[in-house]
Amino acid sequence: MNAVRTVVVDDHPVVRDGLVAMLGSAEGIEVAGTAEDGARALEVIERVGPDVVLMDLRMPGTSGIEAIRALRARSPRSPRILVLTTYDTDRDIRGALEAGADGFLLKDTRRDDVIRAVHDLAAGRAVLAPAALAALAAGGAPREALTAREIEVLRLVADGCTNRAVGTRLGIGEATVKTHLMHVYDKLGVGDRASAVRTAWELGLV
Structure with a gap:
């Protein structure tokens, strides 16, 4: 190693x-x-x-x-x-x-x-x-609960998957993955993948 x-x-x-x-x-x-x-x-x-x-x-x-x-x-x-x-x-x-x-x-x-x-x-x-x-x-919980699918997407992103890889794993299109992520960003009050993963991790969502 x-x-x-x-x-x-x-x-x-x-x-x-x-x-x-x-x-x-x-x-x-x-x-x-x-x-x-x-x-x-x-x-x-x-x-x-x-x-x-x-x-x-x-x-x-x-x-x-x-x-x-x-x-x-x-x-x-x-x-x-x-x-x-x-x-x-x-x-x-x-x-x-x-x-x-x-x-x-x-x-x-x-x-x-x-x-x-x-x-x-x-x-x-x-x-x-x-x-x-x-x-x-102190920032509080998400403004709106994440859906089961959004959590699935976020967990795969946390594992390092690209949008394309997430789509392949879940059997959905890459554009759909992007849409789910945009909803996640809005609900968590963040602006990018890394921030979403960090916030979700500490809130116990992934």
Whole structure:
């Protein structure tokens, strides 16, 4: 099995070096690069093509959220992005997730949990700290219940299926799949596949 290639982005050298040492000593993880701000992160990520990026939020110059948005504009699904920060306000959490982050942990998270989170994200699973779960829960339940078919579609999307693959599995057309997803987005109050999966996961819908 190939090691999970990671990039560490943090403006504090001590924190950055600590993360590099921690990840570098973990089985199945390789540190492919580091960056001290969002702008440099975009350059490093473009060059090394990591599987997972550990991203701080508040940095001089280009912030973590700005960097996440730029990365998602390039590629909606890769690399997987884990926000690792000291800030746990609802604004920070929602801002990061809405920008396209796949996970959110605080810097006081235990070493083993951070390592597990990297592997989980690489495998396509969501990773959210309790503070992030609380922020999502504060948004309330869906404005309207999802239908059984919409949940089927969402579960297949969560498993990584394309719209075409979902249609094949369910015996429906790709256009119908898109229609179901649009209804899901509206009911969950989100604007894209990744956000729908994250929200549905934390609400226990998938």
